[in-house]
Amino acid sequence: MTQTWDIVIVGGGLAGYVAANYLMNTNLSILILEKGKSVGGRARTNKMNGQHFNLGPHALYKKGKARFILEDLGIHLNGKSPKLGGTLIENNVEYTAPFSPFELFTTRFLHSKERMEWIAVILKIMSADPEKLTNQTFQQWVHQMTKSNTIKSLPYTLGRLATYCHAPEKISARVAVSHLKYAMGGVLYLDDGWQTIIDQLHNKAIVSGVHVHSHTLVEQMERDPKKDQFKFTLSNGEETLGKYVICTTGPNELIHMLGEKASLPNRDFFAQITPVKGATLDVALTQLPIPKQLFAMGTTDPLYYSVHSTYARLSDHTKNAVLHVFKYHYPNEHVDGPSVKNELEQFLDRLQPGWQQYVISKRFIPDITVNQRLPQIGDELNLHRSKTEIPGLYIAGDWTSPHSILAEGAISSGKQAAEEIILNEERKNSANYNGRVPAI
Numbered sequence: 001m002t003q004t005w006d007i008v009i010v011g012g013g014l015a016g017y018v019a020a021n022y023l024m025n026t027n028l029s030i031l032i033l034e035k036g037k038s039v040g041g042r043a044r045t046n047k048m049n050g051q052h053f054n055l056g057p058h059a060l061y062k063k064g065k066a067r068f069i070l071e072d073l074g075i076h077l078n079g080k081s082p083k084l085g086g087t088l089i090e091n092n093v094e095y096t097a098p099f100s101p102f103e104l105f106t107t108r109f110l111h112s113k114e115r116m117e118w119i120a121v122i123l124k125i126m127s128a129d130p131e132k133l134t135n136q137t138f139q140q141w142v143h144q145m146t147k148s149n150t151i152k153s154l155p156y157t158l159g160r161l162a163t164y165c166h167a168p169e170k171i172s173a174r175v176a177v178s179h180l181k182y183a184m185g186g187v188l189y190l191d192d193g194w195q196t197i198i199d200q201l202h203n204k205a206i207v208s209g210v211h212v213h214s215h216t217l218v219e220q221m222e223r224d225p226k227k228d229q230f231k232f233t234l235s236n237g238e239e240t241l242g243k244y245v246i247c248t249t250g251p252n253e254l255i256h257m258l259g260e261k262a263s264l265p266n267r268d269f270f271a272q273i274t275p276v277k278g279a280t281l282d283v284a285l286t287q288l289p290i291p292k293q294l295f296a297m298g299t300t301d302p303l304y305y306s307v308h309s310t311y312a313r314l315s316d317h318t319k320n321a322v323l324h325v326f327k328y329h330y331p332n333e334h335v336d337g338p339s340v341k342n343e344l345e346q347f348l349d350r351l352q353p354g355w356q357q358y359v360i361s362k363r364f365i366p367d368i369t370v371n372q373r374l375p376q377i378g379d380e381l382n383l384h385r386s387k388t389e390i391p392g393l394y395i396a397g398d399w400t401s402p403h404s405i406l407a408e409g410a411i412s413s414g415k416q417a418a419e420e421i422i423l424n425e426e427r428k429n430s431a432n433y434n435g436r437v438p439a440i
Contacts, residue, residue: 008230031240088109097297279326303328
């Protein structure tokens with residue numbers, strides 16, 4: 001017999017599991033359907049030869065909404081914060097990054113007048129109200145703060161670091177500045193990787209009676225208005241039914257599951273959403289040739305390097321080093337995998353010459369989706385809440401929150417979708433009560 005669930009969550013990543021954890025204390029039956037062999041989505045951590053590899057560089061904002069939501073759910077976040085500072089590379093020349101007070105006044109990247117101007121820009125970033133930047137691109141906002149190309153390169157570089165977006169002329173200033181402010185408040189590198197978040201959310205959900213079916217792809221999702229429920233056709237040929245749906249897939253997957261017949265007012269907007277992508281080289285070494293070289297970014301080239309294992313336990317052997325080299329792709333750019341791999345390896349050659357002889361494990365992913373939506377001006381008109389125009393269908397994920405992306409968007413939207421369903425159930429129960437006053 002086809003089983004009927006109160007809530008079906010499509011996708012077992014951060015958004016889906018956060019939603020499940022907020023819903024599991026209700027009396028509603030919950031099923032999570034995950035297309036992958038293992039749960040976690042882009043928060044998965046792979047263990048290779050005793051080394052913990054996230055899918056590229058991951059950092060959790062210390063002062064972001066996501067951290068407080070996870071802690072509210074009882075998730076333990078063990079790890080440390082990286083120190084400020086590092087190296088900037090501009091036009092093939094290395095400079096000390098002016099990201100801490102000492103480095104700001106000693107770096108050759110800025111002359112004396114520029115140092116004072118950069119301090120002023122930092123203060124403007126810290127005091128900025130993102131809600132007042134709704135109609136500006138990040139580039140327009142940066143141009144208002146300074147005319148110096150050297151100074152402009154710094155918020156652009158930090159903006160890439162905070163958002164993974166390499167298109168300041170396209171992205172929303174509201175989103176970029178809010179995430180930049182989060183990043184300036186510090187980040188956490190997590191012991192054993194982000195899988196620890198998923199594992200804790202998963203275990204709490206299972207103990208509370210949530211059912212999880214992995215390696216299960218939803219081919220079609222169709223709502224029956226007469227029965228007020230959804231029918232899911234699965235890749236294994238089976239069917240299941242659900243009263244509510246929280247869909248945490250990407251926008252194109254959502255459109256495909258609903259099909260052409262479904263009335264989806266935002267269909268055209270969803271279809272035009274551009275993902276944020278990059279290339280990652282994840283490397284584990286027995287030692288660093290240059291131990292003090294822990295962080296670097298390019299200003300002219302969109303490149304990133306950081307040794308995460310200095311601050312988080314990412315190896316079964318404490319002396320090993322786990323690092324990430326990353327390239328931020330421009331939206332919709334053609335990616336030549338071998339060329340990008342060579343570029344990342346050359347960047348690492350420069351920072352850690354001779355690293356190849358110390359390799360334990362390495363992994364290269366040429367075109368990884370970092371976030372499902374490049375945040376642009378006007379997105380909030382189509383993404384004002386998790387509830388869609390289709391009754392019972394809610395969306396969550398890194399692309400569904402108008403003013404947040406990455407883990408911030410995924411986790412906050414998962415919570416919001418759960419709260420919407422709980423509120424709707426309370427309204428229904430109140431209506432069914434018919435206003436009767438219990439006897440005293």
